[in-house]
Amino acid sequence: MAEYQTILYQVDQGVAAITLNRPERLNAFIDQMLLEITQALKSADKDETVRAILIGGAGRGFCAGQDLDSLPETLGGHQLYDHLMDHYRPVIKLLQTIEKPILAAINGPAAGAGASLALACDLKIMAKTAYLLQAFNNIGLIPDAGSTWFLVRQVGYSRAFELAVEAERIPAERCLELGLVNRVVEPDALLPEARAWAEKLAQRPTYAVGLTKRAMNRALTSTLMEAIEYEAHLQQLAAQSEDFAEGTKAFKEKRPAVFKGK
Numbered sequence: 722m723a724e725y726q727t728i729l730y731q732v733d734q735g736v737a738a739i740t741l742n743r744p745e746r747l748n749a750f751i752d753q754m755l756l757e758i759t760q761a762l763k764s765a766d767k768d769e770t771v772r773a774i775l776i777g778g779a780g781r782g783f784c785a786g787q788d789l790d791s792l793p794e795t796l797g798g799h800q801l802y803d804h805l806m807d808h809y810r811p812v813i814k815l816l817q818t819i820e821k822p823i824l825a826a827i828n829g830p831a832a833g834a835g836a837s838l839a840l841a842c843d844l845k846i847m848a849k850t851a852y853l854l855q856a857f858n859n860i861g862l863i864p865d866a867g868s869t870w871f872l873v874r875q876v877g878y879s880r881a882f883e884l885a886v887e888a889e890r891i892p893a894e895r896c897l898e899l900g901l902v903n904r905v906v907e908p909d910a911l912l913p914e915a916r917a918w919a920e921k922l923a924q925r926p927t928y929a930v931g932l933t934k935r936a937m938n939r940a941l942t943s944t945l946m947e948a949i950e951y952e953a954h955l956q957q958l959a960a961q962s963e964d965f966a967e968g969t970k971a972f973k974e975k976r977p978a979v980f981k982g983k
């Protein structure tokens with residue numbers, strides 16, 4: 722297994738847990754961390770024993786976005802372009818394209834590109850005391866690392882614009898109301914509940930779960946007729962899986978299905 726310096730990576734019970742691990746900086750991103758997250762996501766994707774991915778932060782923060790101390794003051798527009806394309810885009814692309822469920826456990830502040838990371842996950846569970854912060858406008862930048870795309874789709878244009886330009890803390894309960902996260906729990910319950918949820922997801926028919934993710938992401942940019950056609954195409958594949966055979970057999974035998982993710 723690869724050695725990581727800025728994250729922790731552990732596979733257990735079908736779950737790959739990636740923990741951002743620069744707690745003294747609220748897990749702000751440096752290049753090495755972005756590269757290590759990319760590497761860990763690729764490992765989790767390739768590893769057939771992994772059937773769910775859980776992303777969290779060490780200490781009191783989830784992730785404070787780009788480490789502002791590591792951005793040279795002279796960094797000009799084009800270098801920022803390259804940095805976003807070379808270091809952030811691959812992470813967000815993997816989160817969207819890995820055909821396994823990805824759960825964010827938001828333990829504390831998720832700011833700037835840290836909020837983008839959380840929003841890019843398929844499912845989000847959040848501590849009552851945590852918040853999202855579209856911090857970008859506060860320092861004269863625009864939402865990046867996918868935040869514009871996720872926000873307009875998840876809460877609609879007008880609310881998305883308000884959240885971005887007001888750039889205030891969005892408390893957990895408000896995140897839940899807006900549909901930005903799925904569940905809000907007491908801080909002490911976050912890790913056990915996130916872990917239990919991820920393990921439950923890892924027992925689901927992973928191949929069908931992955932195809933569902935593919936179909937839903939395609940649906941975000943397709944017409945209804947195109948979506949129906951794409952569903953039909955993917956259903957043909959799902960119906961050839963071992964899990965479909967097990968699911969229908971278990972139904973007839975009136976017992977719970979035991980899926981292998983194949």
Ligand code: T3D
Nearest residue numbers: 746747749785786787788789801804805830832833834856
């Ligand atoms: O190409 C590119 O890379 C451009 C991409 C940009 C993407 C972005 O993410 S831009 C947005 C960057 N993030 C921010 O602007 C957020 C900055 N942080 C904050 O606003 C606050 O830290 C929080 C609201 C998130 C939390 O506040 P609080 O009071 O709970 O904690 P704190 O005291 O501010 O932070 C604790 C420590 O972490 C502190 O260090 P110290 O004083 O104890 O030595 C603070 O400086 C450090 N820290 C927090 N965020 C960052 C950071 N250090 C570097 N970079 C940070 N982003």
